[in-house]
Amino acid sequence: MRNRRSRLRAVRCLGSLLALSLFGFVAMAADQPSTPAHPAIPDTLQQRIVACTTCHGVHGEGTPGSGYFPRLAGKPAAYLARQMQDFQNGLRKYAPMEYTVRQLSPAYMQEIAEYFATQQVPYSRSPLPPVPATALQRGEQLISKGDPARRIPACASCHGTQFTGVEPSTPGLVGLPYDYISAQLGSWRTHTRATLAPDCMAVVANRLTDSDITAVAAALASRQLPADTHAQAAGSVTPPLPCGVLGATGDTP
Amino acid sequence: MKWLRWLSLLIVVLIVLVLGWLLFGRSGSEPTPPGTSKVTATTLHDPALIAKGEYLATVGDCAGCHTAQGGARYAGGRSLATPFGDIPVPNITPDRETGLGDWSFENFWQALHAGKGRHGELLYPAFSYTSYTKVGHDDALAIFAFLQSLPPVHQPAKPTLLKFPYSVRKSLVAWRALYFTEGEFQPDPAQSPQWNRGAYLVQGLGHCNECHAARDSLGGTPPDVHLTGGQIPMQNWYAPDLSTRQNGGLQGWREQDIVDLLKTGQSARGVAFGPMAGVVANSTQHMTDDDLRAIATYLGSLPPRALPVAEAQLFNADAIVRSGEKIYAQHCAQCHGKDGNGVAGVYPPLNGNSSVTEPTGINATRMILLGGFAPLTASRPRPYSMPPFAQQLSDVEVSAVASYIRRSWANQASVVRPDDVSKYRHTPID
Numbered sequence: 001m002r003n004r005r006s007r008l009r010a011v012r013c014l015g016s017l018l019a020l021s022l023f024g025f026v027a028m029a030a031d032q033p034s035t036p037a038h039p040a041i042p043d044t045l046q047q048r049i050v051a052c053t054t055c056h057g058v059h060g061e062g063t064p065g066s067g068y069f070p071r072l073a074g075k076p077a078a079y080l081a082r083q084m085q086d087f088q089n090g091l092r093k094y095a096p097m098e099y100t101v102r103q104l105s106p107a108y109m110q111e112i113a114e115y116f117a118t119q120q121v122p123y124s125r126s127p128l129p130p131v132p133a134t135a136l137q138r139g140e141q142l143i144s145k146g147d148p149a150r151r152i153p154a155c156a157s158c159h160g161t162q163f164t165g166v167e168p169s170t171p172g173l174v175g176l177p178y179d180y181i182s183a184q185l186g187s188w189r190t191h192t193r194a195t196l197a198p199d200c201m202a203v204v205a206n207r208l209t210d211s212d213i214t215a216v217a218a219a220l221a222s223r224q225l226p227a228d229t230h231a232q233a234a235g236s237v238t239p240p241l242p243c244g245v246l247g248a249t250g251d252t253p
Numbered sequence: 254m255k256w257l258r259w260l261s262l263l264i265v266v267l268i269v270l271v272l273g274w275l276l277f278g279r280s281g282s283e284p285t286p287p288g289t290s291k292v293t294a295t296t297l298h299d300p301a302l303i304a305k306g307e308y309l310a311t312v313g314d315c316a317g318c319h320t321a322q323g324g325a326r327y328a329g330g331r332s333l334a335t336p337f338g339d340i341p342v343p344n345i346t347p348d349r350e351t352g353l354g355d356w357s358f359e360n361f362w363q364a365l366h367a368g369k370g371r372h373g374e375l376l377y378p379a380f381s382y383t384s385y386t387k388v389g390h391d392d393a394l395a396i397f398a399f400l401q402s403l404p405p406v407h408q409p410a411k412p413t414l415l416k417f418p419y420s421v422r423k424s425l426v427a428w429r430a431l432y433f434t435e436g437e438f439q440p441d442p443a444q445s446p447q448w449n450r451g452a453y454l455v456q457g458l459g460h461c462n463e464c465h466a467a468r469d470s471l472g473g474t475p476p477d478v479h480l481t482g483g484q485i486p487m488q489n490w491y492a493p494d495l496s497t498r499q500n501g502g503l504q505g506w507r508e509q510d511i512v513d514l515l516k517t518g519q520s521a522r523g524v525a526f527g528p529m530a531g532v533v534a535n536s537t538q539h540m541t542d543d544d545l546r547a548i549a550t551y552l553g554s555l556p557p558r559a560l561p562v563a564e565a566q567l568f569n570a571d572a573i574v575r576s577g578e579k580i581y582a583q584h585c586a587q588c589h590g591k592d593g594n595g596v597a598g599v600y601p602p603l604n605g606n607s608s609v610t611e612p613t614g615i616n617a618t619r620m621i622l623l624g625g626f627a628p629l630t631a632s633r634p635r636p637y638s639m640p641p642f643a644q645q646l647s648d649v650e651v652s653a654v655a656s657y658i659r660r661s662w663a664n665q666a667s668v669v670r671p672d673d674v675s676k677y678r679h680t681p682i683d
Contacts, residue, residue, distance in 0.1 A: 050640045053642070054644075
């Protein structure tokens with residue numbers, strides 16, 4: 001009975017493949033006259049992108065244990081699509097990501113970005129390394145108010161008052177692991193992460209000291225999640241710096 | 254015995270000098286300026302010729318090397334890593350200062366056909382003139398017309414970072430004597446026009462032999478080695494033997510399987526990945542069905558190979574294969590099937606897959622580590638993908654499952670050792 005059902009499933013799966021590729025099916029049928037016990041493969045985007053979800057989670061929830069595979073769920077679609085393009089173009093450097101997305105078309109990347117942008121899954125917290133209270137305080141100050149004397153804008157001035165991001169291109173920062181945030185701020189300084197010029201985040205990251213990065217990462221990673229974790233509406237913030245990803249033109253200063 | 258060493262060195266130096274005289278003596282070192290070229294501007298501006306050249310440049314996948322990551326197509330600006338050092342890839346857009354703006358067709362022909370630059374300097378064979386020498390004059394002209402029609406991009410070349418003695422250009426005299434035979438493709442009248450077209454494309458513009466044959470310690474492929482498969486230096490992928498006959502790497506592949514792989518990136522026999530995925534996406538998927546069939550006809554005619562010598566197993570293969578079976582059931586069977594036959598059109602078979610059974614085990618190992626998407630082609634715009642297992646499986650586990658798939662069903666390849674997995678885990682991803 002079970003066997004029969006799985007065979008039926010296989011036949012149905014082959015039927016859907018027929019629609020996909022008539023020729024491929026005919027060729028296979030000619031090769032293998034008896035129906036083999038093939039696994040049934042759903043024709044879904046989720047199934048197609050297992051290369052992404054293995055590390056980032058089926059719903060883009062991230063891998064909290066590791067700290068380096070960030071959450072994608074609920075981040076603005078244009079931001080996610082832009083990151084894939086940046087990996088393709090070598091602006092953002094991380095060999096496994098560059099390898100995975102190297103051939104994807106803009107349309108396919110947009111589809112994948114929209115999939116993750118619309119996922120709604122609970123946030124999970126990652127462990128925080130021991131950070132002195134003074135550093136947390138300094139971090140709180142930097143993320144909410146910035147440091148005008150050193151021309152460091154507050155994270156909130158672009159990423160939203162609750163750090164949940166702003167549509168369509170600014171990612172949320174709440175719920176990201178400490179390791180990931182500090183690694184990203186560092187990579188802007190070492191030119192292993194960049195985006196369209198003017199790259200405002202590169203400017204900000206270069207104005208931060210090492211201890212500032214620790215403080216900011218700790219403050220963001222330890223922050224309680226707001227009740228509404230959706231990105232703020234488009235146009236609800238006025239960025240203090242020109243950003244290429246937000247439509248500004250020119251060179252990165 | 255010291256004098257013997259000196260004598261042999263003297264002989265080598267003499268040979269190099271004589272060869273150098275023979276080769277340099279015949280070539281002028283003054284470039285032909287475009288103004289004095291036998292090819293007129295009207296010819297070069299012919300839209301039909303340009304369109305033909307664009308197709309041929311695609312067949313040759315010129316952009317594959319001559320484009321930097323995220324850079325303008327054909328504008329060079331990157332380096333090609335070789336075991337002898339980094340070689341800059343030049344800008345072939347018609348920019349006067351940094352590209353081919355001041356080149357005449359005669360200069361271009363000399364580069365493609367004879368492997369010599371505009372001033373007669375010998376070119377490093379990272380530029381595959383060992384193959385391109387077979388390209389016909391008319392096709393070369395079309396490619397030149399196309400390249401000259403591109404918008405000029407100002408992009409200076411990267412520095413040459415070759416080690417001594419390879420940094421001495423004249424050392425190429427000896428290299429060329431060993432590995433390079435200048436000459437256009439000569440059709441074989443005993444074969445069909447289709448076979449000849451396939452042979453022309455595979456041996457010439459397609460430059461398949463540059464990857465699908467082993468290179469020796471001087472980076473050359475001996476003249477009698479043709480499409481027998483080989484490890485790609487620096488990139489560390491294995492480009493399989495392309496013969497479909499007895500003991501060939503593509504044994505059992507039908508003409509249609511070859512056409513499917515080149516057209517769609519997938520076939521009933523396997524999927525293109527690694528560097529070949531780029532070749533399919535940028536080049537072969539755009540080829541006409543006639544040309545693809547011609548290639549398949551030619552590959553189908555490659556001679557049967559001698560049976561490879563079975564490698565003695567150094568340790569207990571059975572135990573490692575048994576532990577691989579469990580990992581396979583847990584992580585792989587879901588898509589590739591317990592029978593290793595995959596799902597037609599979605600997931601490739603591992604049973605009888607030439608990339609699984611190639612001699613080194615590199616391909617299976619690196620695919621398990623990296624995963625990734627099948628090539629994206631016009632007929633498959635939303636390909637399925639494979640998870641990367643680098644984060645989930647240890648070296649021992651990857652070696653076990655790679656060994657299992659290499660020795661199951663009809664496969665009878667050697668086992669993969671954990672220290673090899675460790676090596677390939679750290680191979681840079683190009």
